[in-house]
Amino acid sequence: MFFFRQYAYSLGMGHSTSQFFDEVLGDRAGVKKELANIHDLAWDAVDKELLSLCKLRVAMILGCDEEVASARQYLDPSKADAISQWPSSNIFTDREKSCLHFSEEFIIDVSSISDESASTVREHLGEEGFVTFVNALLVVEQRIRLLLVWSKLVGNAGT
Amino acid sequence: MRTQRVESSAFNALFREALSRWQEEVVQLDLIDPVTTEMVRLRCAEHHDCHT
Numbered sequence: 645m646f647f648f649r650q651y652a653y654s655l656g657m658g659h660s661t662s663q664f665f666d667e668v669l670g671d672r673a674g675v676k677k678e679l680a681n682i683h684d685l686a687w688d689a690v691d692k693e694l695l696s697l698c699k700l701r702v703a704m705i706l707g708c709d710e711e712v713a714s715a716r717q718y719l720d721p722s723k724a725d726a727i728s729q730w731p732s733s734n735i736f737t738d739r740e741k742s743c744l745h746f747s748e749e750f751i752i753d754v755s756s757i758s759d760e761s762a763s764t765v766r767e768h769l770g771e772e773g774f775v776t777f778v779n780a781l782l783v784v785e786q787r788i789r790l791l792l793v794w795s796k797l798v799g800n801a802g803t
Numbered sequence: 804m805r806t807q808r809v810e811s812s813a814f815n816a817l818f819r820e821a822l823s824r825w826q827e828e829v830v831q832l833d834l835i836d837p838v839t840t841e842m843v844r845l846r847c848a849e850h851h852d853c854h855t
Contacts, residue, residue, distance in 0.1 A: 674831070780818075
Protein backbone atom coordinates (compact mmCIF):
# COMPACT_ATOMS: atom_id res chain seq x y z
CA MET A 645 0.00 0.00 0.00
CA PHE A 646 2.85 2.35 0.89
CA PHE A 647 4.56 1.75 -2.45
CA PHE A 648 1.30 2.26 -4.30
CA ARG A 649 0.86 5.61 -2.61
CA GLN A 650 4.41 6.68 -3.39
CA TYR A 651 3.93 5.66 -7.04
CA ALA A 652 0.60 7.43 -7.22
CA TYR A 653 2.15 10.61 -5.84
CA SER A 654 4.64 10.77 -8.65
CA LEU A 655 2.13 9.97 -11.38
CA GLY A 656 -1.16 11.50 -10.48
CA MET A 657 -0.85 14.31 -7.94
CA GLY A 658 -3.17 17.07 -9.08
CA HIS A 659 -3.18 15.81 -12.66
CA SER A 660 -6.69 17.01 -13.54
CA THR A 661 -6.08 20.34 -11.87
CA SER A 662 -2.87 20.72 -13.88
CA GLN A 663 -4.75 20.04 -17.10
CA PHE A 664 -7.40 22.57 -16.15
CA PHE A 665 -4.73 25.19 -15.38
CA ASP A 666 -3.05 24.50 -18.72
CA GLU A 667 -6.34 25.10 -20.51
CA VAL A 668 -7.10 28.30 -18.60
CA LEU A 669 -3.62 29.74 -19.06
CA GLY A 670 -3.61 28.96 -22.77
CA ASP A 671 -0.57 30.45 -24.48
CA ARG A 672 0.81 32.16 -21.35
CA ALA A 673 3.74 29.79 -21.43
CA GLY A 674 5.90 31.46 -18.78
CA VAL A 675 3.24 31.50 -16.08
CA LYS A 676 2.15 27.99 -16.98
CA LYS A 677 5.69 26.66 -16.74
CA GLU A 678 6.49 28.32 -13.41
CA LEU A 679 3.14 27.34 -11.87
CA ALA A 680 3.84 23.70 -12.74
CA ASN A 681 7.43 24.03 -11.51
CA ILE A 682 6.57 25.32 -8.04
CA HIS A 683 3.93 22.62 -7.70
CA ASP A 684 6.45 19.89 -8.50
CA LEU A 685 9.07 21.40 -6.20
CA ALA A 686 6.61 21.68 -3.31
CA TRP A 687 5.79 17.97 -3.52
CA ASP A 688 9.45 17.05 -3.90
CA ALA A 689 10.57 19.14 -0.96
CA VAL A 690 8.08 18.17 1.75
CA ASP A 691 7.04 14.81 3.14
CA LYS A 692 4.19 13.89 0.82
CA GLU A 693 1.92 12.34 3.41
CA LEU A 694 2.30 15.37 5.67
CA LEU A 695 1.63 17.81 2.83
CA SER A 696 -1.34 15.74 1.62
CA LEU A 697 -2.80 15.87 5.10
CA CYS A 698 -2.46 19.65 5.19
CA LYS A 699 -3.74 19.95 1.63
CA LEU A 700 -6.83 17.97 2.59
CA ARG A 701 -7.52 20.29 5.52
CA VAL A 702 -6.94 23.40 3.40
CA ALA A 703 -9.22 22.10 0.63
CA MET A 704 -11.93 21.29 3.19
CA ILE A 705 -11.77 24.76 4.74
CA LEU A 706 -11.82 26.49 1.36
CA GLY A 707 -14.60 24.22 0.07
CA CYS A 708 -12.74 22.74 -2.88
CA ASP A 709 -14.27 19.31 -3.50
CA GLU A 710 -11.87 18.43 -6.34
CA GLU A 711 -8.78 18.90 -4.19
CA VAL A 712 -10.40 17.19 -1.19
CA ALA A 713 -10.87 14.12 -3.39
CA SER A 714 -7.37 14.50 -4.81
CA ALA A 715 -5.75 14.67 -1.36
CA ARG A 716 -7.84 11.86 0.14
CA GLN A 717 -6.74 9.28 -2.41
CA TYR A 718 -3.14 9.46 -1.19
CA LEU A 719 -3.90 9.25 2.53
CA ASP A 720 -4.69 6.57 5.03
CA PRO A 721 -8.54 6.59 4.93
CA SER A 722 -8.81 6.57 8.73
CA LYS A 723 -6.71 9.74 8.93
CA ALA A 724 -8.58 11.38 6.08
CA ASP A 725 -11.91 10.60 7.76
CA ALA A 726 -10.75 11.94 11.13
CA ILE A 727 -9.06 15.09 9.92
CA SER A 728 -11.71 17.56 11.03
CA GLN A 729 -11.32 16.17 14.57
CA TRP A 730 -7.52 16.27 14.51
CA PRO A 731 -7.10 18.29 17.75
CA SER A 732 -8.77 15.58 19.85
CA SER A 733 -7.83 12.53 17.77
CA ASN A 734 -5.04 10.23 18.85
CA ILE A 735 -4.26 8.91 15.36
CA PHE A 736 -2.34 12.03 14.39
CA THR A 737 1.22 12.55 15.55
CA ASP A 738 2.31 15.72 17.33
CA ARG A 739 4.23 16.63 14.17
CA GLU A 740 1.10 16.29 12.05
CA LYS A 741 -0.98 18.21 14.57
CA SER A 742 1.48 21.09 14.65
CA CYS A 743 1.39 21.36 10.85
CA LEU A 744 -2.40 21.07 10.69
CA HIS A 745 -2.73 23.80 13.31
CA PHE A 746 -0.35 26.02 11.40
CA SER A 747 -2.15 25.28 8.11
CA GLU A 748 -5.52 26.27 9.53
CA GLU A 749 -4.13 29.57 10.82
CA PHE A 750 -2.38 30.13 7.49
CA ILE A 751 -5.65 29.70 5.58
CA ILE A 752 -7.94 31.60 7.92
CA ASP A 753 -5.70 34.60 8.64
CA VAL A 754 -2.07 34.40 7.58
CA SER A 755 -1.22 37.69 9.31
CA SER A 756 -2.33 36.33 12.68
CA ILE A 757 -0.26 33.17 12.89
CA SER A 758 1.12 33.04 16.40
CA ASP A 759 4.79 32.72 17.24
CA GLU A 760 3.86 29.63 19.24
CA SER A 761 2.36 27.89 16.20
CA ALA A 762 5.38 28.74 14.11
CA SER A 763 7.89 27.62 16.71
CA THR A 764 6.06 24.32 17.28
CA VAL A 765 6.30 23.46 13.57
CA ARG A 766 9.93 24.55 13.55
CA GLU A 767 10.67 22.25 16.50
CA HIS A 768 9.25 19.28 14.58
CA LEU A 769 10.63 20.02 11.10
CA GLY A 770 13.78 21.96 11.87
CA GLU A 771 14.42 25.48 10.65
CA GLU A 772 14.96 24.57 7.00
CA GLY A 773 12.05 22.14 7.07
CA PHE A 774 9.82 24.84 8.52
CA VAL A 775 10.73 27.33 5.77
CA THR A 776 10.20 24.72 3.07
CA PHE A 777 6.89 23.62 4.59
CA VAL A 778 5.56 27.19 4.62
CA ASN A 779 6.59 27.68 0.99
CA ALA A 780 4.91 24.42 0.02
CA LEU A 781 1.79 25.34 1.95
CA LEU A 782 1.67 28.62 0.04
CA VAL A 783 1.82 26.68 -3.23
CA VAL A 784 -0.96 24.34 -2.10
CA GLU A 785 -3.16 27.19 -0.90
CA GLN A 786 -2.79 29.39 -3.96
CA ARG A 787 -3.35 26.42 -6.25
CA ILE A 788 -6.65 25.62 -4.53
CA ARG A 789 -7.73 29.27 -4.53
CA LEU A 790 -6.87 29.57 -8.22
CA LEU A 791 -8.84 26.42 -8.98
CA LEU A 792 -11.87 27.75 -7.10
CA VAL A 793 -11.78 31.19 -8.73
CA TRP A 794 -10.99 30.02 -12.25
CA SER A 795 -13.65 27.30 -12.05
CA LYS A 796 -16.20 30.00 -11.28
CA LEU A 797 -14.94 32.22 -14.07
CA VAL A 798 -14.52 29.75 -16.89
CA GLY A 799 -16.65 26.79 -15.87
CA ASN A 800 -16.18 23.36 -14.43
CA ALA A 801 -12.67 22.09 -13.69
CA GLY A 802 -13.63 18.82 -15.32
CA THR A 803 -12.37 16.63 -12.48
CA MET B 804 5.61 43.11 12.31
CA ARG B 805 6.03 39.79 14.05
CA THR B 806 9.14 38.41 15.66
CA GLN B 807 11.76 36.81 13.46
CA ARG B 808 11.03 33.10 13.25
CA VAL B 809 14.02 31.75 11.38
CA GLU B 810 17.69 32.62 11.57
CA SER B 811 18.43 32.29 7.88
CA SER B 812 16.62 32.87 4.62
CA ALA B 813 19.14 30.87 2.63
CA PHE B 814 17.27 27.55 2.68
CA ASN B 815 16.25 25.54 -0.36
CA ALA B 816 17.42 28.04 -2.95
CA LEU B 817 15.90 26.02 -5.78
CA PHE B 818 12.39 26.30 -4.35
CA ARG B 819 12.82 29.95 -3.30
CA GLU B 820 14.07 30.98 -6.73
CA ALA B 821 11.24 29.07 -8.42
CA LEU B 822 8.70 30.96 -6.31
CA SER B 823 10.36 34.24 -7.32
CA ARG B 824 10.21 33.32 -11.00
CA TRP B 825 6.53 32.42 -10.65
CA GLN B 826 5.78 35.77 -9.02
CA GLU B 827 7.75 37.62 -11.69
CA GLU B 828 5.78 35.89 -14.43
CA VAL B 829 2.50 36.77 -12.73
CA VAL B 830 3.23 40.48 -12.35
CA GLN B 831 4.31 40.63 -16.00
CA LEU B 832 0.87 39.56 -17.21
CA ASP B 833 -0.73 42.50 -18.98
CA LEU B 834 -4.44 41.86 -18.66
CA ILE B 835 -4.59 43.97 -15.51
CA ASP B 836 -3.18 47.49 -15.57
CA PRO B 837 0.15 48.12 -13.77
CA VAL B 838 -1.31 50.38 -11.06
CA THR B 839 -3.92 47.82 -10.00
CA THR B 840 -1.31 45.07 -10.14
CA GLU B 841 1.02 47.04 -7.88
CA MET B 842 -1.76 47.90 -5.43
CA VAL B 843 -2.66 44.23 -5.11
CA ARG B 844 1.01 43.25 -4.78
CA LEU B 845 1.60 45.78 -2.00
CA ARG B 846 -1.59 44.77 -0.18
CA CYS B 847 -0.58 41.11 -0.30
CA ALA B 848 2.96 41.91 0.81
CA GLU B 849 1.66 43.88 3.79
CA HIS B 850 -0.78 41.13 4.73
CA HIS B 851 1.98 38.51 4.57
CA ASP B 852 4.45 40.80 6.39
CA CYS B 853 6.76 40.42 3.41
CA HIS B 854 9.52 42.99 3.03
CA THR B 855 10.93 41.86 -0.29
